[in-house]
Amino acid sequence: MGSDDFYAEEAPVHRASVDGFWMDEHPVTVAEFRRFVKATAYVTVAERPLDPADYPDADPDLLVPGALVFRMTSGPVDLRDYRNWWAYIPGADWRHPEGPESGLGGRDRHPVTQVAYEDAEAFASWAGKELPTEAEWEFAARGGLEGKVFAWGDEFMPRGKVMANTWHGEFPWQRVRAHKFEGTSPVRSFPPNEYGLYDMAGNVWEWTVDFFSRKHVNEVEHGCCMPHNPRVTSADQSYALGQPGEHIPRRVTKGGSHLCAPNYCLRYRPAARQGEAVDTSTTHIGFRCIVRPEQAR
Ligand SMILES: [Cu+2]
Secondary structure, eight states, X not given: OOOSSSOGXXXXXXXXXXXXXXEOSSOOBHHHHHHHHHHHOOOOGGGSOOOGGGOTTSOGGGOSSEEEEEOOOSSOOOTTXXXXXXXXXXXXXXXXXXXXXXXXXXXXXXXXXXXXHHHHHHHHHHTTOBOOOHHHHHHHXXXXXXXXXXXXXXXXXXXXXXXXXXXXXXXXXXXXXXXXXXXXXXXXXXXXXXXXXXXXXXXXXXXXXXEOOSSSOTTSOBTTBOOBSOOOOOOTTOOXXXXXXXXXXXXEEESOOTTOOTTTOOOOSTTOEEEEETXXXXXXXXXXXXXXXXXXX
């Protein structure tokens, strides 16, 4: 697990073991999520009214249901300020990913987006499944390859082949057409890894149950014992102190998305991880589920 060669939060490389489990072959799709909502009348976080007490530093005019929508810029921008390409759009939700005027036409087989952590958990328990831990997710993404940079090996485009839906060109203003997708792509559009799993890199980030930490501190091997089924269950280290929303716990997301580009975020790799506030819904985060053997019995 982990990597010492990219971003600080992935370090250190360490061993961990997980029990066997089954995993969804691809991220949960719009069609699958629709079935869940039809069956349960579930209302996602992005569709619910917001309590000003939860968002003391927010502009009250923006405290209306909505979600974050990516907007390509017309030229290079300051990459330190994500507000240059993310906008909070009232009325954006999983049915209207880019805002009230947008729809899902033709996107039934795309990963569902605009789902907060709680929404992913609600789907999973309805489906009789669970969300993976970070260790389970990373184990699955590696597909049996040890210590490789990508889910398929060490080369980004082996023999020139595009292996995942990631951003080609300079983010967030220049799109080089290496593949035909803008935004999410139908699941299974790119080759699976050695475990038969699709979209373990790129397309959408995926929620895991672990709380975020700046490094893999707690799970690292002490002397004799390799951590078994590691899981970060305390939110204490997860807060983004000094930033907007600093009181909201963050969970680990994995896999990178269609917005990841080498000039900004080379995170379409099994070791890569990002902390995401649990109430965040965006156009580039989705999830997939697992089944552990004790559930299957
Ligand atoms: Cu990224």
